[in-house]
Amino acid sequence: MKTFANAISYIFHPLFIPIAGTLAYFLITPKYSPLEIQSGNVLPIFILTVIIPIIAFFILKNLGIVTSVHMASISERKYPLFIHIVLLLMILYKVLPNNYIGELYFYFVGLIGSACANLLLVFTNYKASLHMAGIGGLFMYLINLSIHFEINVIIAISLFSLAVGVVASSRLYLKAHSKPELFIGLCIGILSQLLTVKFWL
Numbered sequence: 001m002k003t004f005a006n007a008i009s010y011i012f013h014p015l016f017i018p019i020a021g022t023l024a025y026f027l028i029t030p031k032y033s034p035l036e037i038q039s040g041n042v043l044p045i046f047i048l049t050v051i052i053p054i055i056a057f058f059i060l061k062n063l064g065i066v067t068s069v070h071m072a073s074i075s076e077r078k079y080p081l082f083i084h085i086v087l088l089l090m091i092l093y094k095v096l097p098n099n100y101i102g103e104l105y106f107y108f109v110g111l112i113g114s115a116c117a118n119l120l121l122v123f124t125n126y127k128a129s130l131h132m133a134g135i136g137g138l139f140m141y142l143i144n145l146s147i148h149f150e151i152n153v154i155i156a157i158s159l160f161s162l163a164v165g166v167v168a169s170s171r172l173y174l175k176a177h178s179k180p181e182l183f184i185g186l187c188i189g190i191l192s193q194l195l196t197v198k199f200w201l
């Protein structure tokens with residue numbers, strides 16, 4: 001069971017949420033998106049939100065600032081979250097304007113809002129679940145896309161609804177978070193996407 005819980009924690013790691021939302025958009029949208037626009041968004045976002053953070057993690061680990069990818073202690077979260085916010089801002093101001101897509105742009109606005117909220121909680125010495133914030137934000141974004149494009153993606157939404165429960169159960173089993181920390185993380189993720197809806201839905 002512990003192996004399964006660890007696997008879930010890695011599969012649904014917050015690191016993969018930005019690229020997952022980007023891919024979800026291009027899979028769901030009925031709009032015609034040339035290959036140049038898709039690659040012009042997917043590749044830079046993958047590099048900035050997956051490759052660079054992994055390199056940054058190894059640097060921080062060598063410096064003794066973090067001990068694991070799950071950032072178990074509150075103090076470990078400050079620098080990774082700050083780096084994450086800076087990278088998301090780079091996407092917002094340097095990547096997305098080149099191939100502007102409103103739905104994707106405000107997805108990243110929501111991700112920045114979620115990351116900032118979690119960083120503020122860290123400064124108040126509170127550790128909300130980043131896993132739940134990530135999966136909750138992606139879950140809400142799928143619902144928003146379904147409503148926006150009037151496309152039935154109930155299977156995907158159902159699977160991610162199940163994923164929310166599985167991730168929460170895994171984090172509890174591993175004793176990484178308490179129930180309130182999981183709930184607050186989920187609320188941050190959902191609200192961060194919900195608050196951007198009026199700008200593009």
